Amino acid sequence: xxxxxxxxxxxxxxxxxxxxxxxxxxxxxxxxxxxxxxxxxxxxxxxxxxxxxxxxxxxxxxxxxxxxxxxxxxxxxxxxxxxxxxxxxxxxxxxxxxxxxxxxxxxxxxxxxxxxxxxxxxxxxxxxxxxxxxxxxxxxxxxxxxxxxxxxxxxxxxxxxxxxxxxxxxxxxxxxxxxxxxxxxxxxxxxxxxxxxxxxxxxxxxxxxxxxxxxxxxxxxxxxxxxxxxxxxxxxxxxxxxxxxxxxxxxxxxxxxxxxxxxxxxxxxxxxxxxxxxxxxxxxxxxxxxxxxxxxxxxxxxxxxxxx
Amino acid sequence: xxxxxxxxxxxxxxxxxxxxxxxxxxxxxxxxxxxxxxxxxxxxxxxxxxxxxxxxxxxxxxxxxxxxxxxxxxxxxxxxxxxxxxxxxxxxxxxxxxxxxxxxxxxxxxxxxxx
Amino acid sequence: xxxxxxxxxxxxxxxxxxxxxxxxxxxxxxxxxxxxxxxxxxxxxxxxxxxxxxxxxxxxxxxxxxxxxxxxxxxxxxxxxxxxxxxxxxxxxxxxxxxxxxxxxxxxxxxxxxxxxxxxxxxxxxxxxxxxxxxxxxxxxxxxxxxxxxxxxxxxxxxxxxxxxxxxxxxxxxxxxxxxxxxxxxxxxxxxxxxxxxxxxxxxxxxxxxxxxxxxxxxxxxxxxxxxxxxxxxxxxxxxxxxxxxxxxxxxxxxxxxxxxxxxxxxxxxxxxxxxxxxxxxxxxxxxxxxxxxxxxxxxxxxxxxxxxxxxxxxxxxxxxxxxxxxxxxxxxxxxxxxxxxxxxxxxxxxxxxxxxxxxxxxxxxxxxxxxxxxxxxxxxxxxxxxxxxxxxxxxxxxxxxxxxxxxxxxxxxxxxxxxxxxxxxxxxxxxxxxxx
Numbered sequence: 001x002x003x004x005x006x007x008x009x010x011x012x013x014x015x016x017x018x019x020x021x022x023x024x025x026x027x028x029x030x031x032x033x034x035x036x037x038x039x040x041x042x043x044x045x046x047x048x049x050x051x052x053x054x055x056x057x058x059x060x061x062x063x064x065x066x067x068x069x070x071x072x073x074x075x076x077x078x079x080x081x082x083x084x085x086x087x088x089x090x091x092x093x094x095x096x097x098x099x100x101x102x103x104x105x106x107x108x109x110x111x112x113x114x115x116x117x118x119x120x121x122x123x124x125x126x127x128x129x130x131x132x133x134x135x136x137x138x139x140x141x142x143x144x145x146x147x148x149x150x151x152x153x154x155x156x157x158x159x160x161x162x163x164x165x166x167x168x169x170x171x172x173x174x175x176x177x178x179x180x181x182x183x184x185x186x187x188x189x190x191x192x193x194x195x196x197x198x199x200x201x202x203x204x205x206x207x208x209x210x211x212x213x214x215x216x217x218x219x220x221x222x223x224x225x226x227x228x229x230x231x232x233x234x235x236x237x238x239x240x241x242x243x244x245x246x247x248x249x250x251x252x253x254x255x256x257x258x259x260x261x262x263x264x265x266x267x268x269x270x271x272x273x274x275x276x277x278x279x280x281x282x283x284x285x286x287x288x289x290x291x292x293x294x295x296x297x298x299x300x301x302x303x304x305x306x307x308x
Numbered sequence: 309x310x311x312x313x314x315x316x317x318x319x320x321x322x323x324x325x326x327x328x329x330x331x332x333x334x335x336x337x338x339x340x341x342x343x344x345x346x347x348x349x350x351x352x353x354x355x356x357x358x359x360x361x362x363x364x365x366x367x368x369x370x371x372x373x374x375x376x377x378x379x380x381x382x383x384x385x386x387x388x389x390x391x392x393x394x395x396x397x398x399x400x401x402x403x404x405x406x407x408x409x410x411x412x413x414x415x416x417x418x419x420x421x422x423x
Numbered sequence: 424x425x426x427x428x429x430x431x432x433x434x435x436x437x438x439x440x441x442x443x444x445x446x447x448x449x450x451x452x453x454x455x456x457x458x459x460x461x462x463x464x465x466x467x468x469x470x471x472x473x474x475x476x477x478x479x480x481x482x483x484x485x486x487x488x489x490x491x492x493x494x495x496x497x498x499x500x501x502x503x504x505x506x507x508x509x510x511x512x513x514x515x516x517x518x519x520x521x522x523x524x525x526x527x528x529x530x531x532x533x534x535x536x537x538x539x540x541x542x543x544x545x546x547x548x549x550x551x552x553x554x555x556x557x558x559x560x561x562x563x564x565x566x567x568x569x570x571x572x573x574x575x576x577x578x579x580x581x582x583x584x585x586x587x588x589x590x591x592x593x594x595x596x597x598x599x600x601x602x603x604x605x606x607x608x609x610x611x612x613x614x615x616x617x618x619x620x621x622x623x624x625x626x627x628x629x630x631x632x633x634x635x636x637x638x639x640x641x642x643x644x645x646x647x648x649x650x651x652x653x654x655x656x657x658x659x660x661x662x663x664x665x666x667x668x669x670x671x672x673x674x675x676x677x678x679x680x681x682x683x684x685x686x687x688x689x690x691x692x693x694x695x696x697x698x699x700x701x702x703x704x705x706x707x708x709x710x711x712x713x714x715x716x717x718x719x720x721x722x723x724x725x726x727x728x729x730x731x732x733x734x735x736x737x738x739x740x741x742x743x744x745x746x747x748x749x750x751x752x753x754x755x756x757x758x759x760x761x762x763x764x765x766x767x768x769x770x771x772x773x774x775x776x777x778x779x780x781x782x783x784x785x786x787x788x789x790x791x792x793x794x795x796x797x798x799x800x801x802x803x804x805x806x807x808x809x810x811x812x813x814x815x816x817x818x819x820x821x822x823x824x825x826x827x828x829x830x831x832x833x834x835x836x837x838x839x840x841x842x843x844x845x846x847x848x849x850x851x852x853x854x855x856x857x858x859x860x
Contacts, residue, residue, distance in 0.1 A: 009313045010320055017321070035674035036681070038459035049436035053471065056433045056535060058495040059333050060468050063344045063551070064356065064573035075325025082321030086314055097314045104383055126346035127357045127596055131618045131822055138365045141372050148379050155386040197671070198708065205669055206604055206826045208465040213347060216468040216495040217336075218329045226325065277671035278708045279823050280618075284365055285420040288411060296404045303397045306390055341574075342492040342546035347466055349602025350486025351610065352551075359578035359592035362617030364821075422619065422821055423587045 009096035013085050017078075020232030021225050022047055023262070028269045035273055051221055059217035066123035073120035074219055078226035080116060084109045084233030089164040091246045091253035103151050103161040106237055110147055113193050113230065114140030117202055120223065121211030132210025135280050136195060136202035142287035143192035143199075149295035150185050153302035154241045163237070167245035174244040178305055181298035183242040185291060190234040190268055194227050197272025204277055235264035367419035375407065434535035437462045438527050441470035443490060444607035445505055446630045448477025450842065451520045453661055453680055458524040465603045467493040471531055473542070476503045477607075483600050483627070484508060486610070488545045490601050497534045497541035501526060510545050550574035584616050585819055593621055600627055604669060604826050606835055609810060620825050623817040628808040631838035634658070634796055639841050641794040642801070648744055648781035648788060656693075656774040657683045658797035659727070659767050666764070666830040667700075670709045675699060690775035697768045710761035713820055714828030720816075721758055724809050725799025728832060731766035732758030738795040738802055744788045748780050760831040798837055808836035 025047030033039040039046075087102035089095040099105055114137060121133025155161050157178070158169035166175075176183045188199070195202040203210040212223055239245060239260035246253030278286070346353055363369070382400075389396045414420070437460045442452050455461050455474075464470050473494055479487050487508065491500065500507070500514045503523060507514040515530070517523055533539035552571040578592040599610035608630035614622040635654040640646045660683035667676035678696055682688045700706070716724065721732035729736045730752060737752035739745040753769050755762040780786075788794070793802030800806070812834070817825045 005309055006313055006316060010317055013317050014320065014324070032674070036677050037673065038457055038677075045435060046437065049432050049434075052429050052432035053436040053439075053535070055328075055332050055429060056497070057471065058336050058339065058497070059329070060495045061339045061344050062346065063341070063575065071326070071329055072322075074329070075322045078325040079318045079322035082317050083314065086317045096317065097310045099310050099314070101383075107379075122358075125357050127348065127353060127594060127615075128346075130357045130361070131615075134361055134363055135618060137363070138368070141365075141369055145372070145375050145379075148382070152382050152386045156389045159387060159390050161383060161387060198704075200671060204823075205465055205671060206823055208347060208349075208603060209469060212469075213466045214468060218332045220469070222325045222328050225328075273674055275671075275703055276667075276705050276709045277823075278704075279711055279821075279827075281420075281422050281821060281824075282708060282711055284368060285415075288368065288371075288420050289415050292411065293408060296408060300397070300401060300404070303389060303400065307393060307397065339495065340492065340544050340546070340548040341550050342489060342544065342548070343495070345489065345493065345551065346596075347468065347490075347493055348596055349599045349605065350483070350490045351597030351599055351602070352489070353575070353594065353596040355578040355594060356573070356575050357578075357594065359594060360580070362584060362589060362591040362619065364586070364617050364619065423589075 009086065012090070012094070013082050013096050016236075017082060017085055017229045017232060018225075020235075020261070020265075021228035024228040024231050024265060024269070025050075027262075027266055028272070031266075031269050031273050051225075054217055054221035054224075057217040057220075059219055060215060062124050062126050062214050065125050069119050069123035070215075071219060073116050073123065074222035074226050077113065077116045077120070078222060078229055080109050080113055081226055081229035081233045084230065085236055087163055088233070088236035088240055088257075089167055089245055090257045092164065092168075094254055095164055098164055099162065101161050102163045103155055103166070106163075107144075107148055107151065109233075110144055110189070110193055111140075114144070117195065117211065121202060124211070124214040126214045128207040128209070128213045129211045132202045132204070132207045132213070136211070138280055138284050139192055139195070139199060139201050139287075142284050143189050146185055146287065146291050146295045147189040149292075149299045150182050150189070151241065153179055153182055153295075153299045156299075156302050157306040163240050163245075167240050167247065170244040170247060174242065174247075176242040176244075179242075179298055179302045181294055181301065183238065185295050185298060186238055186242065187264075187268060187271070188287075188291060190231065190238060190264075191271065193234055194231045196227075196231065196268065198275035198278050199283065200272075200277055201280055201283065206277075231265060231268065232261070235261040235268070238264045364422035365420075366423065367414070367417075371410070371414050371419060374410065378403065378407065430535050430537065434532045436531075438472060438531040439464045439470045440472045440474045440527060441465075441467045441490075441494065442603070443473065443475045443479070443487060443601045444603075444630075445475055445477030445479045446608070447633050447838065447840070447842075448475075448503060448505070449607065449632070449661075451476050451503055451523060453664070453683070454520060455524060455527075456664070456680060457677065457684070461524055461527055468495060470494055471498050471534060472527055473498060473500045474503060474527065475500065475505045475507075477630075478505050483608075483610075486600055491542070492544050492546050494542075499530050499534055499539060500542050501530060508545070511542065514542070552576075582614075582616075582621060584619070585621055586619060591616060597626065605629075605829065606810075611813070615822075618822045620817050620820055620822070623814050623825075625810050625814055628810045629835045631808075631836040632798075633838040633840055633842040634798075636841035636843045638794055638796050638801070641788055642791055644791050645744075645787035645789065648748065648786045649778040651788065651794075652774040652778040652781065653686075655795075655797050656688070656771045656778070659771045659774075662797075662833060663764070663767060663771075666827070667705070669826065669830050670705060672700075672703060672705060675703065675705075688775060690772045690779065693768065693772045693775060697772070700764075700768070706761050706764070709827055710759070710764070711824065712757070712759050712761065713824045714760040714763075714816065714831060716758045716816070720812055723812065724832065724834065725806055726797060726833065727763055727766050727770060728758075729799065730770075731755045731762040736800065738793050738800040741793070742788050742790050744781075744786050745777075747784075748777055748786060750777060760828050763831040796837065798833055798835070801837075805837050809834040 029043040086096040191199040248256035502516040606629035610627035664680040798806040
């Protein structure tokens with residue numbers, strides 16, 4: 001009883017998050033190498049070595065940070081990633097927490113992520129981090145609606161706000177085909193939630209690392225870990241909402257799920273390396289004027305399709 | 309029970325995040341003041357960075373509130389959608405159409421620009 | 424203490440290096456960017472080695488000390504063709520670019536394994552302003568106003584905003600001379616309201632940049648056009664590398680840099696690079712028509728910036744040798760950031776084509792009273808520092824816009840030394856003396 005309800009879910013989430021975050025770093029390293037970055041220690045070793053270096057490095061401080069918020073922000077971001085992953089179903093029975101409102105909960109994770117990322121930049125009390133924080137809020141407030149509409153779109157045919165029901169509703173046809181606009185739009189949300197690649201408005205190079213520009217050592221390690229973990233959690237949500245989650249022939253459900261998550265991660269990391277950072281103003285305009293109307297179209301498409 | 313499990317997951321993840329920070333940092337001395345100064349490539353600020361910040365996308369944030377209110381209705385609507393059939397499509401279609409006009413109007417007024 | 428497995432693991436990490444870009448230190452950083460196992464980072468907080476590449480004028484030692492002290496322990500310093508600060512007399516100095524990356528790796532390894540102590544702090548451990556123990560938080564004033572809470576005053580509003588006229592707080596900071604997003608040596612005082620630049624005052628101009636010696640020889644007598652054009656292409660590709668890296672396109676930035684280091688790159692590969700840039704969205708997503716130069720300013724800047732604004736200013740059209748090759752200057756019309764990059768790419772392609780042509784016929788330049796350098800025409804007087812025009816150009820731009828505009832503009836003065844003979848120190852001294860005068 002205790003094992004099934006408590007220990008198993010906690011173990012599942014922790015292991016997938018940590019191993020997943022490590023794999024994110026490895027895949028990213030491999031992609032960077034394939035695209036021409038000179039690679040040093042080897043992709044499997046590099047993330048571990050960098051993590052060890054960060055554990056050995058002194059944690060930096062700023063003159064007058066908001067200490068509690070500054071140290072809490074990376075931990076809370078990690079916790080949000082854990083919540084996100086907790087509602088992702090790996091099989092009809094293997095779900096950390098099978099809430100009936102898990103889609104709504106996922107939405108709240110996205111909203112809170114904006115708060116936590118802002119807090120990380122703001123609490124350092126330095127110029128470059130502060131600009132990164134406020135810039136991220138512009139992005140966070142823009143992608144959240146797209147995500148909501150797209151996720152409601154997958155809830156329509158399932159007649160439920162539960163991820164496991166959403167997966168079950170894709171028995172005949174995966175949502176990625178049924179609602180062709182959904183997954184591309186949702187991938188944009190994923191890049192936004194983790195400020196990855198083209199949507200890296202928070203920790204960008206023009207801000208010398210933005211919200212992370214003043215952190216070093218262990219807090220930076222947790223921040224990087226949380227960011228990669230959030231990408232893993234997102235890939236879980238994307239795989240269950242659009243790629244049919246555990247559904248698939250021959251292999252057992254959880255294996256299918258993990259394969260699909262890896263596929264989503266690979267696509268996201270590839271986009272991250274191939275596109276330039278979008279200018280903040282252009283980003284907000286694109287989100288509201290192009291992608292949000294597209295998500296309306298996606299929702300109406302999903303609705304009409306569900307009634308067919 | 310589900311919520312209790314979720315609570316434990318949050319607790320453990322956040323605890324892990326804090327522990328990874330706290331364990332190596334226990335014995336580290338406080339950095340010196342010059343180290344703590346904001347990095348500006350050798351330059352210095354005159355003041356603290358916290359200020360009444362000019363968030364230049366403020367009209368967009370107000371537009372967002374209109375949409376966020378709508379989301380409250382959309383969640384229950386999504387569950388009963390198939391039951392209600394075409395009626396639900398029409399209702400939401402109208403709702404979205406009105407909001408779309410709002411976006412177009414806002415765009416024309418430049419609310420997505422940095423003020 | 425025995426070396427723990429964690430430290431041994433950390434020693435195997437790729438070496439995070441924060442480069443302080445001194446005078447004529449750029450070249451070695453390009454080489455490091457292509458070296459496996461070395462990572463050039465943007466913030467000293469993310470580095471374990473401070474690499475001072477090239478000479479630093481003595482009047483900027485203060486800024487150098489501040490950056491030095493901002494690296495978290497354990498860290499070390501390495502001085503490449505640069506005189507270590509007096510306090511760090513025992514620090515390692517290296518003048519040979521070939522052994523630099525090995526030295527960096529060895530240094531990181533020693534640091535991690537505890538064989539080398541961390542570099543000492545240079546500045547006294549004092550808050551920027553003395554603590555004033557008044558008020559709830561010891562800030563010495565009433566409420567949140569006045570005094571110096573935690574060592575600095577709070578931001579106070581000075582001006583109405585230049586875009587929408589709202590009266591919110593402004594921040595005034597000095598940036599540089601070692602900010603990695605600015606040209607090396609450029610130091611400015613900036614006032615920001617939100618992320619919008621209100622005022623931009625250039626304090627110290629960027630360091631002069633060294634050209635390859637062929638440009639100097641062109642002023643003495645005829646030189647092979649092929650050599651001149653390849654040098655031109657190399658210069659522009661290195662400039663492009665910096666901007667692409669800033670825009671978050673690391674892979675394409677490295678492609679540009681590799682092209683720069685090839686002795687005989689094919690113009691077709693530049694065309695491929697341009698296509699990949701267009702496809703990645705570089706022109707569509709990172710430029711928004713900002714940074715437009717008017718005709719007079721464009722003429723003053725010269726070179727690519729002038730031609731991107733539609734001015735057919737090119738010394739090469741005066742030269743018989745170039746005319747033989749059918750050279751005609753390319754131009755763009757808009758004169759903004761995007762146009763400058765389109766112009767740069769077009770010119771690199773043109774240069775490589777000219778070089779290939781000139782090699783077949785062994786064409787030489789004819790006139791030697793002037794030469795077209797990558798920075799503009801060198802005729803009677805050489806291109807000078809133009810960084811003060813930023814003071815008028817950048818206010819009103821958002822931070823990202825301002826920095827991408829800055830990256831697209833080449834405003835640096837030319838060094839009296841060529842790339843082959845520049846060793847840093849004498850120029851650094853000369854600059855410092857010139858400033859004092």
